Amino acid sequence: MTTPLLKAENLQVAFAGVKAADGVNLEIAEGEFLAIIGPNGSGKTTFLNLCTGYIRPLAGEVFLDGRPITRLAPRTIARQGIARAFQIPQLFTDQRLIDNLMLAVAARRGIWDAFRPLDRRTHRDEAMQLLSMVGLEDVAEQSAATLPEGLRKLADIAIAFALKPRLLLLDEPTSGVSAIERFGLMETLMTALRQARVTALFVEHDMEVVERYADRVVVWDQGRVMADGKPDIVLKDPRVLQNVVGVA
């Protein structure tokens, strides 16, 4: 049997008595595109925080490629291959887009290289390649502040790719993006993931996006996984319809 890329085993977390993870078990295979859905406050973001080391569980383990990462620092986990893109893009808005990308490349390579003229050229080339992966090469010189939300989301994804991750965690990639732009953003994301051979997990509230793009959907409820399977089956489950989709 092949080792899953990510494995969560019996994760437990409580905040002031509220169980944000109440025995989470989940495996993600290499190459999967997995959606996490669930009501507000059910523990989806907490799970991403556990995988990236931002919070530590009271009990349980997270394994990357069979090796425990649960108690490692977030930057160590990032270096081992887990990157993250946020619901609110994490950009330096007073900087040009290309500068944001060059900083991300420099952070991976070792920041001091960025100040040597020769290395600056390599950083710039890699930054442009990352921008072209998500179709943003034409706005590279623009200030990040001037970009619409959909393009900022793509820029944040390009920054996550700068880490050369094996697993990308995305918190609501389509939130704040107009209905018209949503599918375009997802198409670009899917192409970039395939091209870079990156496995991904995304938290999503838009069921049309989940149905159209996810290979598998995992449903969270009160800090637990309540359903797990193919979108066309899970999204028809009456319990899921009632608890998550809001249709009785």
Ligand SMILES: Nc1ncnc2c1ncn2[C@@H]1O[C@H](COP(=O)(O)OP(=O)(O)OP(=O)(O)O)[C@@H](O)[C@H]1O
């Ligand atoms: N740092 C924290 N301190 C205190 N309580 C927290 C913290 N993080 C999460 N919680 C609580 O843990 C529970 C799970 O929150 P979490 O953000 O993981 O849910 P979620 O499913 O991502 O919700 P949403 O869909 O609204 O983003 C909630 O009751 C939340 O208030």
